[in-house]
Amino acid sequence: MADLHVEIAGIAFKNPLIVAAGTPTLDAKNMIKCIKHGAGGIVAKTVTYAKIHQIQPRPRFKIIHPEAVDSGFFSLYSVELMAHLPPEKWVKEIEKVKPIARQYDTVLIASIAGRNLEEWSKLASLMEEAGADMIEINVSCPHVEEDERSLMGKVAGSDPKVLESIIKAVKESTSLPVIGKLTPQGANPVLMGRIAERAGIDALVATARFQGLVLDIDSMKPILWGGAGGYGGPWMVPMSCNWVYHLVKSGVKVPIIGSGGIMNYKDALCFMLLGARAIQVCTAIIVKGYSVIESIVNGINEWLECKGYTSVTEIVGKAVPNVLSLEELDRKSVYKSSIDQMRCVACGRCVECCPYNAITLDGRRARVITELCQGCGLCVSLCPVNAITLVKVS
Numbered sequence: 001m002a003d004l005h006v007e008i009a010g011i012a013f014k015n016p017l018i019v020a021a022g023t024p025t026l027d028a029k030n031m032i033k034c035i036k037h038g039a040g041g042i043v044a045k046t047v048t049y050a051k052i053h054q055i056q057p058r059p060r061f062k063i064i065h066p067e068a069v070d071s072g073f074f075s076l077y078s079v080e081l082m083a084h085l086p087p088e089k090w091v092k093e094i095e096k097v098k099p100i101a102r103q104y105d106t107v108l109i110a111s112i113a114g115r116n117l118e119e120w121s122k123l124a125s126l127m128e129e130a131g132a133d134m135i136e137i138n139v140s141c142p143h144v145e146e147d148e149r150s151l152m153g154k155v156a157g158s159d160p161k162v163l164e165s166i167i168k169a170v171k172e173s174t175s176l177p178v179i180g181k182l183t184p185q186g187a188n189p190v191l192m193g194r195i196a197e198r199a200g201i202d203a204l205v206a207t208a209r210f211q212g213l214v215l216d217i218d219s220m221k222p223i224l225w226g227g228a229g230g231y232g233g234p235w236m237v238p239m240s241c242n243w244v245y246h247l248v249k250s251g252v253k254v255p256i257i258g259s260g261g262i263m264n265y266k267d268a269l270c271f272m273l274l275g276a277r278a279i280q281v282c283t284a285i286i287v288k289g290y291s292v293i294e295s296i297v298n299g300i301n302e303w304l305e306c307k308g309y310t311s312v313t314e315i316v317g318k319a320v321p322n323v324l325s326l327e328e329l330d331r332k333s334v335y336k337s338s339i340d341q342m343r344c345v346a347c348g349r350c351v352e353c354c355p356y357n358a359i360t361l362d363g364r365r366a367r368v369i370t371e372l373c374q375g376c377g378l379c380v381s382l383c384p385v386n387a388i389t390l391v392k393v394s
């Protein structure tokens with residue numbers, strides 16, 4: 001067994017999988033399930049004084065492309081807001097979870113969202129008193145609208161001055177390490193990450209979900225609950241990974257926790273190889289169940305063992321030097337497409353789509369006009385029967 005321990009802001013995690021704030025942590029019962037399924041840490045659902053975020057719309061979940069849940073790029077569209085209990089009652093949930101978290105060696109993180117600096121401070125001290133090991137500031141919630149003029153969610157997380165003032169207020173109110181959760185919407189997470197670091201943040205989550213709007217064209221109304229919702233899923237992984245990479249490259253020194261679309265151990269490894277010290281997972285647990293926690297942790301372990309690593313920390317950032325800059329991209333090599341005539345079904349898709357008009361349909365054969373082929377690779381990706389390959393010619 002490889003050593004899966006990681007350290008974030010002086011706190012030891014038994015493994016790098018942290019359950020992100022959300023449905024899997026919406027009350028003590030669910031949080032305990034995450035703990036018993038082996039999570040290294042859990043982030044309790046965000047607690048707030050804002051009543052509008054405590055009462056949930058119904059219905060509130062819709063899976064877009066449910067047929068792809070086990071194999072491809074579905075989206076989870078939802079409007080689950082924050083913890084349903086007010087802070088004074090939420091404290092009891094944290095207190096209930098604390099002894100179990102201690103027994104299983106799981107880090108308990110409280111997520112908070114204030115509407116003003118006083119609330120941010122009050123929530124931070126309340127959660128520390130309740131027994132949280134760390135505080136996460138939710139400055140990423142996609143449901144917070146611009147016109148609320150509150151210091152919450154993605155609105156707060158995309159305003160440098162507001163973000164700075166929240167971090168300072170929270171840091172002054174707690175002795176616990178504070179994690180900042182960056183929004184990918186309306187903000188540049190690298191810029192906001194640097195601002196957060198300057199303001200004293202101890203770790204960063206990169207990143208969270210987007211806000212989306214799914215419309216029914218017949219009724220001309222948004223589906224189900226009637227308004228916008230959070231939008232995310234496995235298709236986000238490359239975007240979220242890209243932010244992790246750019247944060248690392250920008251010289252941000254605080255630990256980064258990768259998040260956004262992780263479905264399996266391979267996704268988790270991509271984030272860690274690009275510099276994330278740990279990962280947060282929410283949607284995968286919602287759609288696949290709590291056993292996905294063990295499956296990701298075990299998958300990471302088996303991969304490490306198979307590759308001969310003894311500790312997960314050895315792989316953090318290992319792929320960063322392999323990422324080429326725009327200037328460094330290979331512009332010298334020459335490739336040409338080659339069609340396997342035994343496989344080609346003459347569907348004509350490559351002919352239709354080739355941007356260089358370099359493929360023709362010749363009776364029942366698609367044929368590459370070598371002089372015109374630019375070796376761009378589009379036909380290889382589009383061919384429904386994998387009949388096309390790229391051949392390096394120089």
Ligand SMILES: Cc1cc2nc3c(=O)[nH]c(=O)nc-3n(C[C@H](O)[C@H](O)[C@H](O)COP(=O)(O)O)c2cc1C
Nearest residue numbers: 020021022023046080138208260261262281282283
């Ligand atoms: C239904 C649902 C509820 C969520 N609730 C919260 C929340 O209360 N606080 C928070 O900071 N993030 C919340 N999130 C965001 C997740 O913590 C996470 O950042 C995001 O979903 C990206 O990770 P994932 O792709 O693994 O789900 C929620 C996400 C979903 C899908």
